[in-house]
Amino acid sequence: MAQGLSEVTNYQTNYEKIINDPIYEEIKLNKRLDEEIKFSKTLCNQLKNKYENLEKYCEDLQNNFNNVNNILREKQEFKKNIGDLNDHNTRLIKLLIETLEEKNDIIEEKDNTIQEKDRNIQVIDNLIKEKDKEIQAKDIIIQEKDNIIQDKDNIIKEKDNIIEELVNKFQVTDNIVQEKYNKIQEIIKKDKEIQDLKRIIILLREETSRCQAALGSAIELYDENNSLILRNDILCLQDLLEIYITNCKNRIEINIPGVQNLLKTYGSKTTITEKNPRKPLIKAVLQRHAIEQIFNYAKEYFDSPYTREIETIMLKKANNLSRLAEDFANQRDGVDEPTKVLHIKLRQEICAALINRGFNNVVNKKKNQSFPHNFISEYQDVLNNEIGKYRRILDPERKKNVENMAGVVIRNVVTLFWFRLRIQEPIPQKFWFGHNENIDPSRMVGNWDEDEIDNFVVDVCYFPLIANDSKVYTCAKIYPSSKNR
Structure with a gap:
């Protein structure tokens, strides 16, 4: 402590x-x-x-x-x-x-x-x-x-x-109409077969014409058979044109305004419409137009001063030689028959040769080649395009068949009017009748009532009269119209 x-x-x-x-x-x-x-x-x-x-x-x-x-x-x-x-x-x-x-x-x-x-x-x-x-x-x-x-x-x-x-009754009637329509389709099918047969007939006529023309000097100058052959050739061409233009029905489209203008070109005053197209008149004016176009092609071909085509040269030489032979017979004393008819025989022989081979395929025998004549190959497309402006074929197969005919149509028109007529003696001429001329049954054919013929006039002439001073070979084909229209 x-x-x-x-x-x-x-x-x-x-x-x-x-x-x-x-x-x-x-x-x-x-x-x-x-x-x-x-x-x-x-x-x-x-x-x-x-x-x-x-x-x-x-x-x-x-x-x-x-x-x-x-x-x-x-x-x-x-x-x-x-x-x-x-x-x-x-x-x-x-x-x-x-x-x-x-x-x-x-x-x-x-x-x-x-x-x-x-x-x-x-x-x-x-x-x-x-x-x-x-x-x-x-x-x-x-x-x-x-x-x-x-x-x-x-x-x-x-x-x-x-x-x-x-x-209900109409329905029954419609069934009947349908049956008739089916029958019409069968008729159309048969019509196509008929057209095919017509083509065959035309080809046969053409071949016959060539064979007959090939007889040349064997045909007497004034033989009646020669006139019958010419008439047959003209009818053959008319059938060919009708097939080429077609009936303008059954899937054929028509350019109504274009055809209306074409009618005015040839003097017709008839009016056509979609509701009332007047198909026979359309066929007629298209046939006339096809012929006129081919005439223009041929005139340009034969009148060209620079052409070197054999057909043109032969025709010009034939005309010159025929005139020379005629002058020789008239200006030299003598009474022998061969000299008197020499200018006719020369013309006939050369034109017969041109009918047989003119505008046929051109051949090169050395090279064994063959190709269409320039005139035909150039203008067949031109003609198809021209006619196609006015009627259009909707069926492709039919269109091809028809357009393939253009070359044959051109050749037949040219050979008839430039060569075939010159075989006749005297040489026939073609005559177109104008719009509004009076109907003359002795020189025209068409669809009219004989009892009322004075009430009709020419509307369109679509194939010319072929005649000379002494003979009518074929009448002009006419589409008539009423005077009061």
Whole structure:
């Protein structure tokens, strides 16, 4: 116990020594100074921030002061502008008052006019009331007519029932028509077979004509058989043209405006339409046009001064030699028959050769080659395109077959009119009859009633008369029209 007290006493004594030690006092002082320095720094920072805020505040006050000065200047200008505006408004108000006074006068005049119109409207209202009464009376009449219409509606319903019965009967008739249509299709099929047979007949006639023409000098100058052969050749060409132009039916499309213009070209004044196309007339004018086009092709071919084609040279030489032989017979004394007929025989022999081989395929025997004649190959496409402007064949197979005939048609037309007619003696000529000429049955053929022939005239001549002064070989083919049309 005593030892413990002794230790406590020693501890207190040491503590007092430490406390009273100058070094300890200095430490305490330094610590307090550090705290004061920290506080001073904190206070300094706060003062610095307040200074910066105060500086910014002063700057804002300066800006506000400047703004206030600007506002005061604008206020002065605004007061000045208000003064000017008041003067302007005063003038405007004065002008407005004057305008209003003028308008007021106008309004008073219009009020008077309106009052006058009101009186007129009152009169019209009275008229309308009277009309309303009339309308009411007519409404009663309309109601009565509605009743009549209702009665007629009932009658119509009864007739509808009758029509329905007729429709049923028509259905039966339609079945009969369908059966007839099927028969017509069979006839069309047979017609195609007939056309094929006609082509074969034409080819046979052509071959026969060539064989007969090949007899040449064996045919006497005035032998009647020669005339029959010519007639047969002409009929063969007419059939060929008819097949080439087609019947313009059964999937054949006709250019009605184009054909109408073509009719005008040949003098016809007949009108054709989609509803009334007059197919026989269309066939006729297309046949005429085909012949005329081929004549143009041939004339250009034979009249060319630069051609080196054999057919052209032979025909020109034949004409020259025939004229020379005729001059020789007339200008040299003698009575022998061979010299007298030499110019005829020369012409006949050369033309017979041209009929047999003219415009046939050109051959090169050395190279064993054969190709179509230039005249035929050039103009068959031209002719197809020309006729195709007016009638278009929709069936591709039929179109091909018909267009393949163009070369044969061109050759037959040219050989007939340029070569075949020159075999006859005297040489026949072709004659076209014009629109509106009177019908002459001795020189024309066509479809007309013999008892009323005086009432018909020529509309279109589509194949010429072939004749000389003493003989008609074939009559012209005519499409007639009534004189009163």
